[in-house]
Amino acid sequence: MFWNTLLMSLRAIQRNALRSFLTILGIVIGVAAVVALLTIGEGAKAQVTKDISALGKNLLSLHSGVSHRPGASLMSARAFNLADVDAIRRDIDGIDHVVPSASARSLVVNSNVNWSTTITGTTADFLPCRGYKLEKGRVFSTAEEASGNLVCLLGATVSKEILDGDEPVGQRIRAGRVSCLVIGVLEAKGQAAMGQDQDDLVLMPIRAFQRRVAGNDDVSPIYLNVSDSWSSTAIKSSVESLMRERRGILPGAEDDFHVRDMQEIASLVQGSASVLTALLSAIAAVSLLVGGIGIMNIMLVSVTERTREIGVRLAIGATSAEVMQQFLVEASVLSGLGGVIGLGLGLGGAALATRGMGMPFLPSPLVATAAFVFSVMVGIVFGFLPARRAAGLNPIEALRHE
Amino acid sequence: MNPIDTVNNPVPLVELKGVHRVFGRGESAVHALAGIDLKVEPGEFLAVMGASGSGKSTCMNLIGCLDRPTAGHYSFDGIDVGALSADQLALLRRHRIGFVFQGFNLLPRTTALENVELPLVYQRVGSAERHRRALETLNSLGLLHRAHHTPAELSGGQQQRVAIARALVTQPVLLVADEPTGNLDSSTSQEIMELLTGLNREQGITIVMVTHEEDMAAFASRIVVFVDGRITRDELREGGTSCSGTPS
Numbered sequence: 001m002f003w004n005t006l007l008m009s010l011r012a013i014q015r016n017a018l019r020s021f022l023t024i025l026g027i028v029i030g031v032a033a034v035v036a037l038l039t040i041g042e043g044a045k046a047q048v049t050k051d052i053s054a055l056g057k058n059l060l061s062l063h064s065g066v067s068h069r070p071g072a073s074l075m076s077a078r079a080f081n082l083a084d085v086d087a088i089r090r091d092i093d094g095i096d097h098v099v100p101s102a103s104a105r106s107l108v109v110n111s112n113v114n115w116s117t118t119i120t121g122t123t124a125d126f127l128p129c130r131g132y133k134l135e136k137g138r139v140f141s142t143a144e145e146a147s148g149n150l151v152c153l154l155g156a157t158v159s160k161e162i163l164d165g166d167e168p169v170g171q172r173i174r175a176g177r178v179s180c181l182v183i184g185v186l187e188a189k190g191q192a193a194m195g196q197d198q199d200d201l202v203l204m205p206i207r208a209f210q211r212r213v214a215g216n217d218d219v220s221p222i223y224l225n226v227s228d229s230w231s232s233t234a235i236k237s238s239v240e241s242l243m244r245e246r247r248g249i250l251p252g253a254e255d256d257f258h259v260r261d262m263q264e265i266a267s268l269v270q271g272s273a274s275v276l277t278a279l280l281s282a283i284a285a286v287s288l289l290v291g292g293i294g295i296m297n298i299m300l301v302s303v304t305e306r307t308r309e310i311g312v313r314l315a316i317g318a319t320s321a322e323v324m325q326q327f328l329v330e331a332s333v334l335s336g337l338g339g340v341i342g343l344g345l346g347l348g349g350a351a352l353a354t355r356g357m358g359m360p361f362l363p364s365p366l367v368a369t370a371a372f373v374f375s376v377m378v379g380i381v382f383g384f385l386p387a388r389r390a391a392g393l394n395p396i397e398a399l400r401h402e
Numbered sequence: 403m404n405p406i407d408t409v410n411n412p413v414p415l416v417e418l419k420g421v422h423r424v425f426g427r428g429e430s431a432v433h434a435l436a437g438i439d440l441k442v443e444p445g446e447f448l449a450v451m452g453a454s455g456s457g458k459s460t461c462m463n464l465i466g467c468l469d470r471p472t473a474g475h476y477s478f479d480g481i482d483v484g485a486l487s488a489d490q491l492a493l494l495r496r497h498r499i500g501f502v503f504q505g506f507n508l509l510p511r512t513t514a515l516e517n518v519e520l521p522l523v524y525q526r527v528g529s530a531e532r533h534r535r536a537l538e539t540l541n542s543l544g545l546l547h548r549a550h551h552t553p554a555e556l557s558g559g560q561q562q563r564v565a566i567a568r569a570l571v572t573q574p575v576l577l578v579a580d581e582p583t584g585n586l587d588s589s590t591s592q593e594i595m596e597l598l599t600g601l602n603r604e605q606g607i608t609i610v611m612v613t614h615e616e617d618m619a620a621f622a623s624r625i626v627v628f629v630d631g632r633i634t635r636d637e638l639r640e641g642g643t644s645c646s647g648t649p650s
């Protein structure tokens with residue numbers, strides 16, 4: 001009987017194809033909006049996670065200054081120095097790389113081409129620590145690191161901008177006020193999560209940088225790679241207590257430095273992305289409600305219009321429960337159909353949008369199932385009133401209806 | 403079923419005893435039926451006549467189990483209809499009674515075949531069997547070539563014959579017809595009446611037909627006339643099989 005009712009409602013929908021389509025338009029748009037937003041949200045979250053892990057695996061960074069109190073305190077805090085880096089290397093287990101860094105914005109010049117970029121003094125470990133790879137040439141040798149030779153590695157962007165296709169390795173460029181020899185070029189890494197270009201950098205040995213570019217011994221930040229089997233929280237706290245000791249911070253006094261955990265930042269960003277997605281989806285879900293009311297409207301009209309048909313069905317022996325079932329099934333088939341069309345449109349839209357924004361397209365079976373089930377539910381809920389009205393008709397009066 | 407044998411049937415198909423039907427309450431109450439006694443034996447072809455408002459349609463609705471009496475007693479084939487619930491009435495109609503209406507009442511944009519199959523859907527008959535029986539019934543009414551046409555593509559007479567096929571496909575014991583020729587021209591009316599008479603004579607189907615046209619009533623084996631909610635005349639015509647009405 002249910003199968004027959006289903007076929008009957010499909011026929012009824014087919015007989016009124018245009019009206020049926022207009023009826024479900026609200027559901028179609030609602031489901032499409034929710035599905036598209038959720039799918040794009042998933043893609044964005046995956047993209048952010050990928051970007052943050054691209055900054056370096058299990059990366060901690062140690063900054064001087066206080067993170068939650070910007071301004072004056074940041075300026076007044078002492079920077080780290082290479083002795084701090086050696087102390088971490090010596091005293092704390094569970095760290096793959098300890099990489100000092102110090103940066104300055106500066107012009108780099110090759111013959112008559114200028115490019116403003118960030119010059120970072122660091123060690124060769126900077127590459128594995130931050131997830132960079134060498135495209136050509138070589139990294140700094142231990143001797144170059146120790147003596148502070150003026151050699152440098154170019155980020156892909158810098159290499160493209162100032163050398164424009166010329167062989168970079170062996171070139172001599174000017175970085176700030178010093179002339180330095182290009183020994184290698186980094187592979188392109190693309191945009192970071194916040195949109196900045198990760199390939200716009202020049203690396204040189206930290207001693208050379210301190211001596212010839214910065215003119216001081218400051219190091220900040222220090223990057224740390226936590227080994228796989230170690231917890232980044234534990235390493236973070238041992239680094240903190242070591243630094244408190246070295247910097248002579250009394251118990252109870254506040255740290256004048258802070259450790260950033262990329263894992264933590266990733267989950268924060270993901271959390272806020274989820275909240276935003278949920279909020280937008282909730283707004284889109286309102287249109288599902290409106291769509292449901294649209295279905296109720298049309299079903300009520302349909303019951304009035306088909307009063308005689310209902311009369312005939314009752315006269316030839318349909319029970320009121322069967323008439324009710326027929327209209328409920330009709331409403332839920334309509335809205336379910338709207339759900340399926342909306343799902344298709346939503347996924348299609350999300351596929352286009354994520355491709356346009358360079359994010360991964362991650363359709364979720366859970367979202368698809370939920371969208372379908374929910375739209376059928378909308379039909380049942382909003383079909384109930386019209387169906388009950390149809391079922392409550394008196395056959396004699398229904399047959400007499402003009 | 404041979405109509406002659408049914409005279410000896412101890413239970414009349416339709417038996418109304420002191421039936422009242424009142425619509426509304428108090429001052430505005432309308433007594434559509436004011437004490438009706440009527441028996442219809444199996445195999446009869448009863449024409450119910452009367453001016454509009456005389457109660458003939460109300461009576462037909464009661465006989466067709468679409469309604470229940472306000473007071474009095476109605477038994478259909480020995481079943482006390484007054485005691486049945488709405489769903490039980492629906493089941494009774496589904497299995498025992500066929501309806502033919504003045505306005506045909508076929509489902510629009512639905513083929514003749516599907517219209518005829520509809521009562522069998524409610525009887526839970528499987529689709530192959532449904533198909534076979536609907537085609538058989540359409541064939542017996544000479545409409546096989548019209549099976550896949552929708553009502554809009556059929557003439558009035560054809561539509562009414564499809565409606566009759568829909569009523570007959572369940573092989574009911576009683577066919578209730580409400581002005582079956584009311585929307586048809588006279589020659590088509592003639593055809594439909596001959597069809598009904600044939601069904602009554604050859605298949606022994608009991609027919610209760612409401613009409614206000616003398617010419618149509620003339621096809622019946624018995625005529626009752628309603629005036630103001632009462633039966634004022636009950637006459638057996640040539641070929642009639644029983645006389646059980648009690649004019650009041």
